[in-house]
Amino acid sequence: MYGKKVKFRALFIFLILVSIILAVILVVKSLEENVVYFKSPTDIRNLSEIKNSEKIRVGGMVKKDSIKINDKEIFFIITDFKNELLVTFNGSVPNLFEEGKGVVAEGKLRDKSFLTADKILAKHDENYMPPEVSEALKKN
Amino acid sequence: MINYFNPNNTLEIINKAQKYVFALFMIVLLLGLVEALILSPEDYKQSDSVRIMYVHVPSAWISLGIFSVISFLSFGVFIFKNKNFSLITKSLAPSGFVFSIIALVTGSIWGKPTWGTWWAWDARITSMLLLSIFYLMFIISWKITSEKTKAEKISSIIAIIGLINIPVIKFSVEWWNTLHQPASVNILEETTIHSSMLMPLAIMTAAFALFSLLIFLMKYNTELLKIKNKGLNRL
CATH class of the missing domain: 2.40.50.140 (Nucleic acid-binding proteins)
Known part of the structure; x- marks a missing residue:
């Protein structure tokens, strides 16, 4: 339905989001002491x-x-x-x-x-x- | 229906709508201020400083709401290259930015007499500061990139990444120990603000929402005019 470029951009932004969410969770977990x-x-x-x-x-x-x-x-x-x-x-x-x-x-x-x-x-x-x-x- | 979203028709509608939105905003703001400053009672603990809340809480809500809208539209900008969405996000950002700053400043003014400090690096306040920074980065990304397609790409990525911060702001007071109190207005649980204080809060929220809409219409109008006058870079 959508072109190759659209699919590529959707995948790209999805991967960026997932990796940043993971990074944030890891950082916050390890710095729990400073977050509270x-x-x-x-x-x-x-x-x-x-x-x-x-x-x-x-x-x-x-x-x-x-x-x-x-x-x-x-x-x-x-x-x-x-x-x-x-x-x-x-x-x-x-x-x-x-x-x-x-x-x-x-x-x-x-x-x-x-x-x-x-x-x-x-x-x-x-x-x-x-x-x-x-x-x-x-x-x- | 589709015609309403055609920028050539919207230009006319926006021009007319501005006056009505402005009149409505003035009426609601006047009502809200009378409720918040005169009619509503003082708090049993904080006495008159509770009135700061009628500016602080609506500003925080509106700045969060606007950022969420910008983020979701940015998916359309980045993935589908929707030019109209990029104009909408660009026009929404300034009022959201201003309200996030207002929330921080009024919170600080309230914090001094209540907590005993102007600022605390707790999770709620820090994540709210981060929201202001995301707004600022979004606005700056439009100012410093000369090429329009590049600006659209960069600003939408900033907004999408900033979306992660929104649930963090919302739930920061539940996930971690913070100096900031937990939410008083709840949909699923009991609301812990007395109804006489909920009234001005609701009216002020409506007033600020109308103000954001007004600023948005003005900005959006300018953006459309710019394109029309150039005659190029058509949508």
């Missing part, structure tokens, strides 16, 4: 070794009633509901930093359950609603 923005406390627990000099990002939920503030530092616990990690931070936290909400802490690991952070990012979830609705939900 943060690790969970469980990932940290499963690390084979800890590099004290390297910066690392850990994310999860701020555990309920875990925030403690003294005049120098703020302490809190990041949890993924399987494992926990204690974080200390000396600086100001973003407005949305709150107990029971998502957080990403960047800093250096002291051991597998303790991180000294030098940057705290608040993670926002996918829920959007007016204050009245949120109040009503809390009452239920």
Whole structure:
């Protein structure tokens, strides 16, 4: 139905697409560590070794009633509901930093359950609603 | 039916359509802005910065949508040498590029007060930056190649390769840990935006779509006129 040239071009672009998709999958698989923005406390627990000099990002939920503030530092616990990690931070936290909400802490690991952070990012979830609705939900 | 797609007839239709699209765009934009800035409530957590979303999310959707259209038409350009498709893709690219930049900039403005940072190299944001780069390469490929057939070939290959990036952007928030939140508007699963906030989002999306259509018609019109005035390089 189609000429030889059309068939050739279709095959050519098909091969290009398939090879690039394969290349992308391979690259992303092997760089998985760099593609994920943060690790969970469980990932940290499963690390084979800890590099004290390297910066690392850990994310999860701020555990309920875990925030403690003294005049120098703020302490809190990041949890993924399987494992926990204690974080200390000396600086100001973003407005949305709150107990029971998502957080990403960047800093250096002291051991597998303790991180000294030098940057705290608040993670926002996918829920959007007016204050009245949120109040009503809390009452239920 | 075929006659509608004949560039000589379309020239007339496009000239008339531009005015109507512009009027409709102004009305929908006004409605959308009133909804987004005045009538819609503030968010329980982010308060007024939720209003950035009414620009950010539609821009991201439109830029993704336009790139997908360009990519699929590019198969026709590359394989079947369809000249009309190449004019359409060339005319679609600028508005898609601008919207991808708007999505990045508004996201950054929202990120500072919410996350506490202007920029993060997470999978969603990086793949979105890659989309802007693909748009830029597509546009530049038309500017720097003097020979038309060569430009068609190069630009369509760029668009087809860029198509791989589209599902990566969409699913990046599910495949990997990202700072960016997962999708709130879902077709198969529950939508997690309250209906009073979904309304302005929908209207703003319609407004931006109309704006893209308007810019597309203007660009396409110019491209057709260029060919007509030259009298050569006929479709």
